[in-house]
Amino acid sequence: MRLSRCQCILIVAVLFNAFILCCLVVLQLRLENVNQEDAIVDVKSRKQGPVKVMERAMSSSISERVTVVIREFEDFENQVAETVKSILHLDEYIRIVIAVDKAPYPPLTLPEDGDVKVVSMKTSLDRHPNVSCPERFVDTEFVLLVPDGTIITSPKQVEKVLSAFHSRRGDVRMVAAKVGGEMTSQCFDMDVNLKQWTLTYMQGGAAQDTCNGLDGSHIILMRTADFHSLSRPYHRPFPQSLFIQTALRGWKLVQVPASTIPAKKLFTDPHNQWKHQTRHDSRLKAMYEEFGIKKVSWSNGNVEWYGCRKETARCFGTVVDDMPEYLYENRWTPPCCLRALRETARHVFRVLQKCGARYWLEGGSLLGAARHNDIIPWDYDIDLGIYRDDIDKCLPSDMLHQGSYTDSEGFVWERATEGEFYRIQYSAQNHLHVDIWPFHPQNGVMTRGLWTQSHRQDIDFPEHFLVPLKTVKFLEMQVSAPNDVKGFLELKFGKGVIENPQYPQPNKVQM
Structure with a gap:
């Protein structure tokens, strides 16, 4: 049977009204559910009291x-x-x-x-x-x-x-x-x-x-x-x-x-407590290494060291152009390295003083003594001069004949391989060192004869700076030095060198 146009329109209208009615019924049911939930929440809120309601509001804010x-x-x-x-x-x-x-x-x-x-x-x-x-x-x-x-x-x-x-x-x-x-x-x-x-x-x-x-x-x-x-x-x-x-x-x-x-207790078991402490100490050491912290000083006077030691290598590698790598990182000599240098230098001073050698502070070491009685904060070795005639009576004979000697305190005395001078290392593993440069007088001038020309201060100088020698305070000791420290340093480095600190290569890195 064919439906007329009016019948089709009537059927569509009935279906549409039925759809609207269903939507209204569903909406009414949802509204009733929401009202019931609100009523439950309201009852709970009344039971909990205003404090709990406030805490819930605060937690939402948090x-x-x-x-x-x-x-x-x-x-x-x-x-x-x-x-x-x-x-x-x-x-x-x-x-x-x-x-x-x-x-x-x-x-x-x-x-x-x-x-x-x-x-x-x-x-x-x-x-x-x-x-x-x-x-x-x-x-x-x-x-x-x-x-x-x-x-x-x-x-x-x-x-x-x-x-x-x-x-x-x-x-x-x-x-x-x-x-x-x-x-x-x-x-x-x-x-x-x-x-x-x-x-x-x-x-x-x-x-x-x-x-x-x-x-x-x-x-x-x-x-x-x-x-x-x-x-x-x-x-x-x-x-x-x-x-x-x-x-x-x-x-x-x-x-x-x-x-x-409040907090729950942790690590009541002794083994777990030890395990936790061991891991904590390991992380602490790794953190100091990553952060570049090598010395920790506590308010009670205790000091902890996290850098190089006598049985380890030093903290930096080969020095190029007299500029250690740490200067390019805007850092100075690590404190563990300075400590090793001080120990080595004091040991060498005692040996040289005991044998009556005519030695003196040289170069940057004398400069540090003139400024603050200590090593320059960014220096990496200590330099001494010595009369060549005093070498045989002061330096270990095993070193002079065999080229190397380790003394009873673990310091290594050796003839340097890169020139005519002698080197005393902190240990066989740690090569922080004191260099001893032999000089001899020639027509009133102290000379080494053959210069390697690796430092600007490597020049001859009048012997009158050493006749007589005087002492200066350095590393909490009285050590030998030229009798005119300022004149000696300005001869080697230039005017105002004591008053105007700068790095060895100021054109590369400035303070």
């Missing part, structure tokens, strides 16, 4: 402003899962980034709900390098650096830190709150001197004062932009590496007063 970062923990024993649960309990929307060197083993057992990212910073050939960058997952204004075992029980604990941050003054860039109540926090300041390869800890004030760091366990709040502007923001051990980098920039930290956040 998730929009803060990303939690967990960095320092051990894979063999940790409470990361409990820490994550406590944070998600406050706000399921807050992002948590767990930065790891490599995928933990055994794997972390984390809550399945919540925005939790475990980011391995170990690069892999089959992954894009961005996957190994924790900063890609932090897009909030602040980062909250949370130690392993922290149990945050209320949004107020975080809000208090946020409030303290906004009321900070001056160069304060970090706010901290104590985690765990077993020990009080000690505030300390730090002097990070990269040019001299040193780190010095100084006693700070009370924990509420501004300082460069705090010992113990703390949550630390700072702006994300500040955190990611650091050269190694995620470097371990943490937060020691953080405090070194922020102190270098002059940033300060303050602790929220009378605020302690």
Whole structure:
């Protein structure tokens, strides 16, 4: 049967009205469900009271402003899962980034709900390098650096830190709150001197004062932009590496007063405690090496050395054009090398003085004595002159006949291979050294006869500078020197050399 045009229009109209009716029914059902959910929430809110309602509102504010970062923990024993649960309990929307060197083993057992990212910073050939960058997952204004075992029980604990941050003054860039109540926090300041390869800890004030760091366990709040502007923001051990980098920039930290956040205990087993301490010490040594810190001085007077030793090679390689490689990096001689030079020089001075040799400070060593009674901070060896006639009675006979001799204290005496002079090395492994240059008088002039011409000061000079010799203070000893130090140095280096320090090749690198 063929339908007329009017019948077709009528059928379409009926179907359209039926569709509209169905949509209205579905919409009504959804509205009823929403109202029921709101009623349930309202009942819960009344049961929880106004405090809980406020905390929920505060937690929502936190998730929009803060990303939690967990960095320092051990894979063999940790409470990361409990820490994550406590944070998600406050706000399921807050992002948590767990930065790891490599995928933990055994794997972390984390809550399945919540925005939790475990980011391995170990690069892999089959992954894009961005996957190994924790900063890609932090897009909030602040980062909250949370130690392993922290149990945050209320949004107020975080809000208090946020409030303290906004009321900070001056160069304060970090706010901290104590985690765990077993020990009080000690505030300390730090002097990070990269040019001299040193780190010095100084006693700070009370924990509420501004300082460069705090010992113990703390949550630390700072702006994300500040955190990611650091050269190694995620470097371990943490937060020691953080405090070194922020102190270098002059940033300060303050602790929220009378605020302690509970924490789970860790490493109660003696073996795990030893294992943790061993790994921490290993990371600390690796951090100092990467940061270029070779001497750590503590406020109690203790000193730790992380550079070269008598049984290791020195910290730098072959010197070209009298310019050690560290000068091109805007650094001076590492303190461990200066210590080795001082020990070697004092040993040589005692030997030469005992045998009555006519020796004197030469070149840059005499220049250092004239300026500050010590080695020039960027020098890499010590130079002495000696009357050639005194060599046989002072230098070891084994060296003179065989070319090399190691004495009872491990110093190596040898005839230099690159010229007519003698060298005393710190050890067979560590070649920091004292060079002894033999001179002889000829018609009132001290000469070496054949110059290698490797230093600008390698020139003949009148013998009257040595007749008589005098003594100067050098390395906390009285050592022999020319009788007119200023005149001697200006003859060799030029006018004003004492008053105007410069590097050996100022045209290449300036101070």
